[in-house]
Amino acid sequence: MAQGALPGFRDFYPQELAERAYIMSVWREVASRYAFVEYDGPPLEPLELYTRKSGEEIVGQLYNFEDKGGRQVALRPEMTPTVARMVGARANALRKPVRWFSIPQLFRYERQQKGRLREHYQLNVDIFGEASVAADAELIAASLDMMRAFGLGPEDVRARVSDRRLLRAVLTTIGAAEDSHEAVFAVIDKVERTPRAVSEEKLRAAGLDDAPIGKLFELLRARTPAALREALGKVDRGVEERIAEMEQYLDFTARLGVGEYVQLDLTIVRGLAYYTGIVFELFDAKGEFRAIAGGGRYDTLLASLGGADLPALGFGMGDVVLGELLRARGLMKAAARPIDVWVAGGERTVDLQKVMTLAAALRAEGLAVEYSLKPQQIAKQFKAASTAGAKRAVVVPLSTEAVGGTEYTIRDLDTGEQTKHPDASAVVRALVAIRDER
Amino acid sequence: MAQGALPGFRDFYPQELAERAYIMSVWREVASRYAFVEYDGPPLEPLELYTRKSGEEIVGQLYNFEDKGGRQVALRPEMTPTVARMVGARANALRKPVRWFSIPQLFRYERQQKGRLREHYQLNVDIFGEASVAADAELIAASLDMMRAFGLGPEDVRARVSDRRLLRAVLTTIGAAEDSHEAVFAVIDKVERTPRAVSEEKLRAAGLDDAPIGKLFELLRARTPAALREALGKVDRGVEERIAEMEQYLDFTARLGVGEYVQLDLTIVRGLAYYTGIVFELFDAKGEFRAIAGGGRYDTLLASLGGADLPALGFGMGDVVLGELLRARGLMKAAARPIDVWVAGGERTVDLQKVMTLAAALRAEGLAVEYSLKPQQIAKQFKAASTAGAKRAVVVPLSTEAVGGTEYTIRDLDTGEQTKHPDASAVVRALVAIRDER
Numbered sequence: 086m087a088q089g090a091l092p093g094f095r096d097f098y099p100q101e102l103a104e105r106a107y108i109m110s111v112w113r114e115v116a117s118r119y120a121f122v123e124y125d126g127p128p129l130e131p132l133e134l135y136t137r138k139s140g141e142e143i144v145g146q147l148y149n150f151e152d153k154g155g156r157q158v159a160l161r162p163e164m165t166p167t168v169a170r171m172v173g174a175r176a177n178a179l180r181k182p183v184r185w186f187s188i189p190q191l192f193r194y195e196r197q198q199k200g201r202l203r204e205h206y207q208l209n210v211d212i213f214g215e216a217s218v219a220a221d222a223e224l225i226a227a228s229l230d231m232m233r234a235f236g237l238g239p240e241d242v243r244a245r246v247s248d249r250r251l252l253r254a255v256l257t258t259i260g261a262a263e264d265s266h267e268a269v270f271a272v273i274d275k276v277e278r279t280p281r282a283v284s285e286e287k288l289r290a291a292g293l294d295d296a297p298i299g300k301l302f303e304l305l306r307a308r309t310p311a312a313l314r315e316a317l318g319k320v321d322r323g324v325e326e327r328i329a330e331m332e333q334y335l336d337f338t339a340r341l342g343v344g345e346y347v348q349l350d351l352t353i354v355r356g357l358a359y360y361t362g363i364v365f366e367l368f369d370a371k372g373e374f375r376a377i378a379g380g381g382r383y384d385t386l387l388a389s390l391g392g393a394d395l396p397a398l399g400f401g402m403g404d405v406v407l408g409e410l411l412r413a414r415g416l417m418k419a420a421a422r423p424i425d426v427w428v429a430g431g432e433r434t435v436d437l438q439k440v441m442t443l444a445a446a447l448r449a450e451g452l453a454v455e456y457s458l459k460p461q462q463i464a465k466q467f468k469a470a471s472t473a474g475a476k477r478a479v480v481v482p483l484s485t486e487a488v489g490g491t492e493y494t495i496r497d498l499d500t501g502e503q504t505k506h507p508d509a510s511a512v513v514r515a516l517v518a519i520r521d522e523r
Numbered sequence: 524m525a526q527g528a529l530p531g532f533r534d535f536y537p538q539e540l541a542e543r544a545y546i547m548s549v550w551r552e553v554a555s556r557y558a559f560v561e562y563d564g565p566p567l568e569p570l571e572l573y574t575r576k577s578g579e580e581i582v583g584q585l586y587n588f589e590d591k592g593g594r595q596v597a598l599r600p601e602m603t604p605t606v607a608r609m610v611g612a613r614a615n616a617l618r619k620p621v622r623w624f625s626i627p628q629l630f631r632y633e634r635q636q637k638g639r640l641r642e643h644y645q646l647n648v649d650i651f652g653e654a655s656v657a658a659d660a661e662l663i664a665a666s667l668d669m670m671r672a673f674g675l676g677p678e679d680v681r682a683r684v685s686d687r688r689l690l691r692a693v694l695t696t697i698g699a700a701e702d703s704h705e706a707v708f709a710v711i712d713k714v715e716r717t718p719r720a721v722s723e724e725k726l727r728a729a730g731l732d733d734a735p736i737g738k739l740f741e742l743l744r745a746r747t748p749a750a751l752r753e754a755l756g757k758v759d760r761g762v763e764e765r766i767a768e769m770e771q772y773l774d775f776t777a778r779l780g781v782g783e784y785v786q787l788d789l790t791i792v793r794g795l796a797y798y799t800g801i802v803f804e805l806f807d808a809k810g811e812f813r814a815i816a817g818g819g820r821y822d823t824l825l826a827s828l829g830g831a832d833l834p835a836l837g838f839g840m841g842d843v844v845l846g847e848l849l850r851a852r853g854l855m856k857a858a859a860r861p862i863d864v865w866v867a868g869g870e871r872t873v874d875l876q877k878v879m880t881l882a883a884a885l886r887a888e889g890l891a892v893e894y895s896l897k898p899q900q901i902a903k904q905f906k907a908a909s910t911a912g913a914k915r916a917v918v919v920p921l922s923t924e925a926v927g928g929t930e931y932t933i934r935d936l937d938t939g940e941q942t943k944h945p946d947a948s949a950v951v952r953a954l955v956a957i958r959d960e961r
Binding site: 088089090091092094095096097098099102103105106114117118119120122123124125126127128129130131133134145148150151152153154156158160170171174175180182184185190192194204212215217219220222223226230333336337340341342421422424434437438441442444445446448449451452453454455458459472473 | 526527528529530532533534535536537540541543544552555556557558560561562563564565566567568569571572583586588589590591592594596598608609612613618620622623628630632642650653655657658660661664668771774775778779780859860862872875876879880882883884886887889890891892893896897910911
């Protein structure tokens, strides 16, 4: 029994559970405001669901095995294949656009790094069946309104947006041949964490000359479409189309009230090859943590998985980095319900019966009630009430008559203030009134 | 992609998710009233955690495998070993009694029977560190208050309670030798589903004579302690002690407001060998479904697992049988949040911008808002609002002037009633006022 949870897996004691519940409650609340509805799938899926999307290489990172029926199965490492399967199965029946979210626990067998988890909860928000850039704006707005709901403003969190089509057009404009683009993306993806000389060396290896390399670094510093236009100098039609769409996207995010968070940043490539349009990532503004969330448009993925041919976009936001950030900023809360009332009584069974009767009446009104489950000294009961963090205690009339007579006493355990009440009904009325005042 | 979820695993589309969320919300609400706090553990645990409690035989029913680090692991088939581990690790620090609940998804590789699931969600409610029979009453009361919160009264659900110690004392009284008890328990456990002649044959094989067998069947029909006393005739001290405790338990359940649900029933044995005291099961009164919930006292289990030596009791309640019963009784609800407002506008981008601005203002007030993510005919937008089940639509002033002028219109989509408002702020105020009225 010395043994704990498996390495990389978390136990959620009540405090940690309450923090997890807080994060999930904010996710659900904001998702609902944006009219996203919740779904879920199985945590165990056919292995093939993941290899079809990500190739056989993914297997090395999975919790996969053969079940007792000879099926190759895996704990889900991500939600997209599941939701693609579910949407595909009912593509015709579902109202479009499909606006769904889910909060699955996901599993990856990562080589254990210090403190690296092998499971986490990840909010997944997706829109299926809408190609308009307004959908892209709606999606990032939902992610940023979540930041705001957690108390994280534009000074805490930045959204960096890009568009691989725009980046391609820009690369073409500065003279990078098409067959160099994938290699250039790989360099750009790591450019922030790489010394410039190393990046330049790799870009040269990809076939770029010194002039376009210099230009590229200039372009990557652009934080608005206007700055990008200016840095480019000449803008051909392919680029202009993409810049105009980016401008509309940014305008829409401003209309949706989250413009202050958002900036253009062509260094955002996102590792995943399946993105087809605008992509974004959320970071803490101080750059202390890994990305908080990320996503974008993946219009061709569903069809390529053999499902519905629907345009699609989505983002994921995990509970771990977000939780670290909230704690670091003093913004973590716990969604735990306090005990409203502790009912106390005398030391005899008849006292306990009276306590139970009152507890039942209070619970029937929806109050959270605890009491000592065995007769004990009233001083001990008060101590227990206080340790439990109860807001109020009620003392039922003691059978011994020594203290209380026939009256009930309500005591505020913060202020010590006491009120007397003639019977149990009066106590219930008084405590319900206090609850409803709030 | 034709492939669906694995056999025995459920996809939760929004409707099914909303029903699952409803069940969980009632569980959480009532558990909170009883001052139980939520915890959770990992869905994947060391295999040994289960074999230590249940022996190697359990492995045949598990989703178990070797992970990439060579660890023998299993998807959790039950929560008790996890909670025993967690309580054991902090036994000294935790406030006693520990009152915890959890809603884990559990997994068993059952030989597939028609419609039999391989996963389900199970509410687990436990009390650790309290030997008093009041704790037993508190526990069953919580389970029955949940029934009540679902709308299930004593005419819908019955709680059948027994006590293996009482049953042992009764068997001794009627002359069944101690070494026959386990065999007799096994017969009693199945007595309701077995022809009487078959049960009698097995009891004879266990060493009972005809007279005690006849007496036993009489005793098993007793539904109150008084009836049991009467059927027994002579009651020695060992039996009397147990009957008195059962009477106190039943009295406590009545004080706690759930007495009408509860009856003595010595046929409730519960398969699990680790129960040490009062046990109970909840059934639908018509006997159409499998047990809704079951549990009892298991005072020695934690110590036997190598953890804390704490008295313990708990129950489990799954989502599947409960869901079937709620559906059959017309009591299933869906915890889905409707769309409060659909914002509609004209067919141009400038109209969509106005729609977005109002949507953002309404969402900032916590309202659930959707709108068409691309400019389209207003008739189509109204149709979409109606299909989405939105309660109200707001039309922003159209850029074309053809219809609306500068006024905003709120339309109740049920009644068709319309009101006009001079600007967006007035719309927000009006809709917030409607929301707050409820």
